[in-house]
Structures are given as structure tokens and as C-alpha cells.
Amino acid sequence: MSLAYRFAMENDLIRADAIEASEFPELSSSYRVYAVPRTIINKGPYVEGSLPENFFLDAVLKTFAPGEESKA
Amino acid sequence: MGLIGDAEGQEIRARLSEMVHPVRLIHFTQELNLEYGHEAKQLVEELGGLSDKLSTEVYNFLLDKDRVAEYGIDKVPATVIRNGKDYGIRFYGIPAGYEFSTILDTILAVSKNDSGLQPESREKLAAITEPLQLEVFVTPT
Numbered sequence: 001m002s003l004a005y006r007f008a009m010e011n012d013l014i015r016a017d018a019i020e021a022s023e024f025p026e027l028s029s030s031y032r033v034y035a036v037p038r039t040i041i042n043k044g045p046y047v048e049g050s051l052p053e054n055f056f057l058d059a060v061l062k063t064f065a066p067g068e069e070s071k072a
Numbered sequence: 073m074g075l076i077g078d079a080e081g082q083e084i085r086a087r088l089s090e091m092v093h094p095v096r097l098i099h100f101t102q103e104l105n106l107e108y109g110h111e112a113k114q115l116v117e118e119l120g121g122l123s124d125k126l127s128t129e130v131y132n133f134l135l136d137k138d139r140v141a142e143y144g145i146d147k148v149p150a151t152v153i154r155n156g157k158d159y160g161i162r163f164y165g166i167p168a169g170y171e172f173s174t175i176l177d178t179i180l181a182v183s184k185n186d187s188g189l190q191p192e193s194r195e196k197l198a199a200i201t202e203p204l205q206l207e208v209f210v211t212p213t
């Protein structure tokens with residue numbers, strides 16, 4: 001969650017919401033969040049778990065722009 | 073009774089002494105039908121009192137519609153962490169336990185206007201040209 005916030009600081013197009021899963025059970029179940037942390041990208045696909053900075057960013061970018069990043 | 077104990081308050085004050093620029097904690101809540109609403113508001117207000125460079129504003133989710141729209145808040149409790157600029161940083165729920173430490177880290181980063189990320193990460197993030205929303209589901213333990 002800390003990384004998502006740091007990402008948001010680097011680009012005005014990025015916003016980062018941390019959501020305490022147990023306080024928002026309906027939202028959590030609508031996203032089928034069974035384990036945390038889980039990072040939902042633009043209300044669709046997700047990145048699971050807590051990763052080091054470069055791995056997390058690459059996973060986010062791969063999910064966000066699959067056309068460009070999946071070949072890397 | 074305070075949610076942040078004396079000893080813990082001292083520790084937090086010491087960490088927040090690294091702050092450079094003022095940071096605003098903008099909290100949205102509602103009086104009714106919000107199980108942890110009171111605790112969340114109290115925690116944010118107590119935290120806001122632990123540094124001269126930290127301020128707290130509290131708005132009503134149902135009544136302060138302009139602020140709700142300005143910050144794009146769609147559920148409560150919600151807390152925005154910003155300096156002169158809104159970076160798009162929101163916490164939904166009570167920032168307790170492990171998450172509290174993350175909130176402190178984020179306050180320091182925002183206060184220093186520095187994400188602390190590696191140069192390569194900054195380059196990759198700067199290259200993003202489409203809106204990107206990250207919703208990170210967490211638990212307090």
C-alpha cells in the first residue's frame with residue numbers, strides 16, 4: 001500500500017486508494033478479495049501480494065498495459 | 073480516553089519531527105450507520121495533533137458535497153493525505169495497526185515532496201499517459 005501511494009506521487013494520472021477490507025466487505029467481495037494485500041488495477045485485473053518495488057511496479061505496468069509489457 | 077497512548081504518541085512525534093512541509097489530513101465521515109466511524113475520526117484527529125506541521129479537517133460525507141466531489145470520495149471513513157498538492161492518496165477505513173505505520177511513512181513522504189522511489193521506477197511512472205487507479209485491499213493486522 002505504501003508503494004501505491006508513492007507511485008501516485010510520481011504522476012498526476014495515478015491515484016492510490018488503500019481500503020481496509022474488513023470495513024468494506026461488500027466491495028471486497030465484489031472484487032473477490034480473499035487474501036490481502038491485493039491491488040486492483042482500474043477496477044479490473046489485480047496484482048496479488050506484497051512485492052519489492054521493482055517487481056510490484058512491473059506487475060502493475062504489465063497488468064495496466066499488457067500490449068507493451070507482456071513481451072518483456 | 074485517547075486511542076494513541078502517551079508512549080506511542082511520543083514515538084510518533086519523534087518520527088514526525090522529520091516533516092518538512094505542512095501536510096493536511098482531510099477526513100470524511102458520517103454520524104450514523106458507520107461502525108468504526110467514530111474511532112476512525114478520533115484516530116485521525118489525535119494523529120493530526122502530534123505535529124505542528126500536521127493539520128486535520130473533518131467533513132461530513134452526506135452534507136459537504138462539494139468537498140466529497142472535489143476529492144472523489146465514494147465511501148467512508150475516508151482520509152486524504154496531501155500537502156499543497158493532492159496526489160490522489162486516500163485511505164478508506166481505520167488506519168490502525170500495521171497500516172498506521174504506512175500512514176506515517178506516507179505523511180513523511182508527502183511532507184518531503186519525495187516518493188523515495190528508485191530513479192528507474194520514477195521514469196517508468198512518469199511515462200504513464202492514461203489514468204491509473206490502484207485500489208489496494210489491506211487488513212490492519
